[in-house]
Amino acid sequence: MENQENFFDSKMIANLIIAFALLFSAFYYFNYAQEIENDVSTVIVNSLKDVNNSLAEQETAHK
Numbered sequence: 386m387e388n389q390e391n392f393f394d395s396k397m398i399a400n401l402i403i404a405f406a407l408l409f410s411a412f413y414y415f416n417y418a419q420e421i422e423n424d425v426s427t428v429i430v431n432s433l434k435d436v437n438n439s440l441a442e443q444e445t446a447h448k
Contacts, residue, residue, distance in 0.1 A: 414421065
């Protein structure tokens with residue numbers, strides 16, 4: 386009987402929650418992979434443009 390009571394201890398419940406979260410994340414990613422990729426690419430390109438503009442402004446300020 387004691388083994389039955391300890392079957393669902395807190396560590397096992399925490400591991401199950403983490404496993405379900407990972408499965409949900411993977412499912413979500415595979416469903417929206419193209420949209421996520423486009424958003425990440427847009428953010429990276431915009432960041433590079435901002436850095437380029439900042440460097441260009443610094444270069445013109447030094448002249």
